[in-house]
Structures are given as C-alpha cells and as structure tokens.
Amino acid sequence: xxxxxxxxxxxxxxxxxxxxxxxxxxxxxxxxxxxxxxxxxxxxxxxxxxxxxxxxxxxxxxxxxxxxxxxxxxxxxxxxxxxxxxxxxxxxxxxxxxxxxxxxxxxxxxxxxxxxxxxxxxxxxxxxxxxxxxxxxxxxxxxxxxxxxxxxxxxxxxxxxxxxxxxxxxxxxxxxxxxxxxxxxxxxxxxxxxxxxxxxxxxxxxxxxxxxxxxxxxxxxxxxxxxxxxxxxxxxxxxxxxxxxxxxxxxxxxxxxxxxxxxxxxxxxxxxxxxxxxxxxxxxxxxxxxxxxxxxxxxxxxxxxxxxxxxxxxxxxxxxxxxxxxxxxxxxxxxxxxxxxxxxxxxxxxxxxxxxxxxxxxxxxxxxxxxxxxxxxxxxxxxxxxxxxxxxxxxxxxxxxxxxxxxxxxxxxxxxxxxxxxxx
Numbered sequence: 036x037x038x039x040x041x042x043x044x045x046x047x048x049x050x051x052x053x054x055x056x057x058x059x060x061x062x063x064x065x066x067x068x069x070x071x072x073x074x075x076x077x078x079x080x081x082x083x084x085x086x087x088x089x090x091x092x093x094x095x096x097x098x099x100x101x102x103x104x105x106x107x108x109x110x111x112x113x114x115x116x117x118x119x120x121x122x123x124x125x126x127x128x129x130x131x132x133x134x135x136x137x138x139x140x141x142x143x144x145x146x147x148x149x150x151x152x153x154x155x156x157x158x159x160x161x162x163x164x165x166x167x168x169x170x171x172x173x174x175x176x177x178x179x180x181x182x183x184x185x186x187x188x189x190x191x192x193x194x195x196x197x198x199x200x201x202x203x204x205x206x207x208x209x210x211x212x213x214x215x216x217x218x219x220x221x222x223x224x225x226x227x228x229x230x231x232x233x234x235x236x237x238x239x240x241x242x243x244x245x246x247x248x249x250x251x252x253x254x255x256x257x258x259x260x261x262x263x264x265x266x267x268x269x270x271x272x273x274x275x276x277x278x279x280x281x282x283x284x285x286x287x288x289x290x291x292x293x294x295x296x297x298x299x300x301x302x303x304x305x306x307x308x309x310x311x312x313x314x315x316x317x318x319x320x321x322x323x324x325x326x327x328x329x330x331x332x333x334x335x336x337x338x339x340x341x342x343x344x345x346x347x348x349x350x351x352x353x354x355x356x357x358x359x360x361x362x363x364x365x366x367x368x369x370x371x372x373x374x375x376x377x378x379x380x381x382x383x384x385x386x387x388x389x390x391x392x393x394x395x396x397x398x399x400x401x402x403x404x405x406x407x408x409x410x411x412x413x414x415x416x417x418x419x420x421x422x423x424x425x426x427x428x429x430x431x432x433x434x435x436x437x438x439x440x441x442x443x444x445x446x447x448x449x450x451x452x453x454x455x456x457x458x459x
Contacts, residue, residue, distance in 0.1 A: 043105030058343035072401025087117035177225025184216030267453035373446025375416035
C-alpha cells in the first residue's frame, strides 16, 4: 500500500494531492490537515502542520511511504528534518536550506557569495531607520521593501514613491506592519522587465526544471492595488525560451546549489526560482522553498510524467525520471473573498463549484474553504483556484473564465486579465 501524506491546507496542497493520485504507484493520499477539496480525494487528519513531532507521529500512524510538505512554514520549522531523522522519505528541504525563504537577508547574502545576479540591496534592523532611509535615497527610483521573515506572501512593497517607501520602512522596523517578521527588512532597487517563476526539482546534487509559469501578484487588473499571495498564473510562458531557462539554470540555480553544498547544506525538494528578465539578463528576485501557489495549480495539470516518481526520487537523492509535459496550456484564476488582501470577510456560502468543474478541461482547487453542516463556505482570502487546460493559452483562458463565472458568493472577486500578456 503506497500512501502519501500531503502536509498543508491550501490550493497548492489540493493540486499536489490531485497530481500524486494520477500516478499508478499511489494508492492513497492523506491531507494534514487538508481541506474540503483534498477530502474529496482522500482522508484528512487535523494536525498542526508546523509541529515536527506531530507530523512525524501522523506519518508513523498512517505508515506514509512519502511525505510531501506543501507550505514554507513547516519547512522553516524543521518538519523535513524530523521526518528524515525518523527514516521517512520527505519531499522538502531541511530547515537550514529553508532559510532561503525564511530569511531574505540570508538568501541575499548567499546570492552575493555565489555570484548570482540580483538587485542592488541592503539589510536593516530595528534602530536603523535613518540608515535605511539614507539607502533608499541613493536608489535611482523604484523601491522594494521586504520583510526578512515569512509574511504569507504579503511582506513586499513595490512602489515608485520614495515617501511611501519611507513609511513602509518605519512600519516594518517598528513591528507595526508584520511584527517580528519585518523587524529586519531588505531594501532593493526595483528591477524592470517581465517576472517569471521556474520551479526546479532538486535532489541534493542534480536540478531539473518544471515548465515555467508567470504569476500575477497584485490584486487588481493591470497589476494595480496591493500585493497578494497570487491572483492567478499560467504555463507555459511564450517568452520563457529554452535559452532563457538555460541561462537561469546555469547562472542562478547551479551556483546557488553549489554554495549551499559548500555550506554543508543539501537541498532536496522544489527550489522555486523567481527571476526578472532585465535588459542585462535574468536576475533573481527571490527564492522560495516550496511549490509556488498559484503556479503549482497551473503546472501540475500539464505534467505527463509521474509526479510521485519525481517527489520520491528528489527525496531519495536520485532524480532520474525525465520531466515531461503536455503540449497544452493551463490558466489558473484565483477567486478571492471580499476585502482580500487587507480586510478579508469569511463565512459566505459558496455555490457553483460542481457546475464550474463540469467545464471541459477544468479542475477547481480549494484554497480557503470550510464545510459548515454540509455547506461550503469561505474561510480565507484566496478561496478557490480555477485551473483550465486547453490546446493554447487563449482556449485555456476562455475555459477558466467560463468556469469562474459559474461560482458565486457575496463579494467574490478575481482578476480578468490573467495570462492576457501571453496573447500579445
């Protein structure tokens, strides 16, 4: 009996569970804690996903053949380390390796040491407000202020306004904005060019890319409004040519993994590479240590190779199965609750998910939902992700938006321009 434990409760974890079950080698998936969508695929067991001992105990209880850790929080907390110490195969990096996402300052230091191209930047802590303001004033225009620690994808301000950047630094370093996560912040010059996501399978020494994707971070059409955890994604990306991806792998991913090994850190899992195509070539915006969300929901439906085999081989340190994908496109649209991302309202009744799923080529992944006496209700900012596969981006967009229109709750909102740049 091959049973896979998927740790996490978002749309990414729903998509991973769905993709793993497509493997003929997998008999069951178990969500920890999962969500109503994962529950349609297998059992969900309530567990504190960032408690290493609790996750290990559950993996023992169900005799998991593989544990796939979805979110960054459990990885930073050392869940993968605890599982490996118990002799379990775990897809996900160690706590040391997870510092690539857990500390942007540490990640930037590693990039500089490894010679990886990235934006001009500096790090500031509490009590360094004046120095941070002085550094901002030296930048040529276009400012990025990031929390050093984890902030659920929301700890990044990108602005053309120096005054707004000053205010952000004050709010971050004082702890008003993000508490301890922002008490140290990284300030960068704003890069210009299209931003892309490349998810790379790693086994400690080898690295194999999955199809590239493009995320849409801001809440509103035309990239307006505040940053979110992601409002939609699509894959493949027309301008992510083989030459571009080869350069990213050679100039960014390979030296990053080499520097990690030099520091005695073996990286096993997904290295989520976010880079910008600048006039001087690709530059790393940041790394994440898990599947992107919603990039995962746009990539997994396209895979024709075995996701379970990829995860097992990565966890075991022996990637051999070639990555293959359908010659199609996938567009994923995030449906959000009213007020997201600043003052989210939850508890609204969701209708139309089954009708949306009836659209050809569509899968609806649950992100922030809950069952209340059998009724599906909103339980988070990003509520559902509608992913549609078709022969090309135009067809996938048409299907994704036709399906999204069938889902309703009071105040539902979503961007109407996901993947539109791929059509021009």
